[in-house]
Amino acid sequence: MSATIVKTAKDATGEYREMLIRLMTRQFYAETATAEVFGRSIGCAPTLREKFIQAEFAEEEAEHSAQLCKLFEDLGLDPEVVHATRPSAAKFWSLDLDNWIHIAVFNFTVDRAGSHQIMEYRDSSYEPWAKEMNSVLEDEEGHYGNGIENLREFAKDKKVFAEFQSVYNGMLPVTVKRAFGRPTGADNDYCMKVGLKRHSTEQVLNRYLKEMVVYMKECGLKFPHFAAFEKVGAELMPSTREILASNQ
Ligand SMILES: [Fe+2]
Numbered sequence: 001m002s003a004t005i006v007k008t009a010k011d012a013t014g015e016y017r018e019m020l021i022r023l024m025t026r027q028f029y030a031e032t033a034t035a036e037v038f039g040r041s042i043g044c045a046p047t048l049r050e051k052f053i054q055a056e057f058a059e060e061e062a063e064h065s066a067q068l069c070k071l072f073e074d075l076g077l078d079p080e081v082v083h084a085t086r087p088s089a090a091k092f093w094s095l096d097l098d099n100w101i102h103i104a105v106f107n108f109t110v111d112r113a114g115s116h117q118i119m120e121y122r123d124s125s126y127e128p129w130a131k132e133m134n135s136v137l138e139d140e141e142g143h144y145g146n147g148i149e150n151l152r153e154f155a156k157d158k159k160v161f162a163e164f165q166s167v168y169n170g171m172l173p174v175t176v177k178r179a180f181g182r183p184t185g186a187d188n189d190y191c192m193k194v195g196l197k198r199h200s201t202e203q204v205l206n207r208y209l210k211e212m213v214v215y216m217k218e219c220g221l222k223f224p225h226f227a228a229f230e231k232v233g234a235e236l237m238p239s240t241r242e243i244l245a246s247n248q
């Protein structure tokens with residue numbers, strides 16, 4: 001907690017600025033991708049109520065994206081240029097955007113993984129960014145609430161739930177690898193040293209899984225086996241393996 005607070009864009013310089021832009025870009029990719037996924041999911045949501053909810057989420061993710069655009073502009077970057085480098089959400093997450101089960105699993109896993117990163121950014125040493133994150137996290141609570149609600153809904157039908165489990169088995173390992181990245185390394189240490197993050201990737205990932213497992217146990221959803229994580233090359237620390245093993 002002793003890292004210096006950086007109060008304005010012009011005070012963010014050198015290595016700090018570079019890392020800040022990398023983290024913000026990662027968040028921007030996630031916000032713009034989720035806006036797109038929720039926007040598309042209006043088409044496959046099964047009820048009118050769900051269609052309204054998906055439309056609302058798409059609007060909120062677009063708003064989060066716009067908040068980041070403003071922060072990029074303050075740093076002298078063109079958001080259009082940053083956005084142009086984002087990989088396709090459907091390809092990046094192996095998502096079928098016309099399949100409601102895929103959307104539900106995405107909301108429960110990928111979107112929530114983003115929230116756990118944002119919890120770190122809310123306490124980050126770059127004040128202009130940290131300040132914006134409270135309102136973002138309030139919206140994200142709503143998204144996760146809906147993710148849990150849908151999980152409970154799917155759990156009522158055995159056959160449909162088996163499909164949910166199978167999509168989850170593919171998506172969680174990819175989320176661990178792509179949304180959290182390597183559990184250790186120089187970048188991780190640097191972010192903690194300068195206060196861009198307050199916890200290690202291992203701690204953030206474990207917090208995410210521990211939150212998730214409560215709802216999984218309630219509904220009978222299991223973590224995928226270790227082989228599924230190895231297959232995509234997701235590195236797991238012993239503390240993470242322990243959480244996964246508790247519900248496989
Ligand atoms: Fe968001």
Ligand SMILES: [Fe+2]
Binds near residue numbers: 034061111140143
């Ligand atoms: Fe979200």
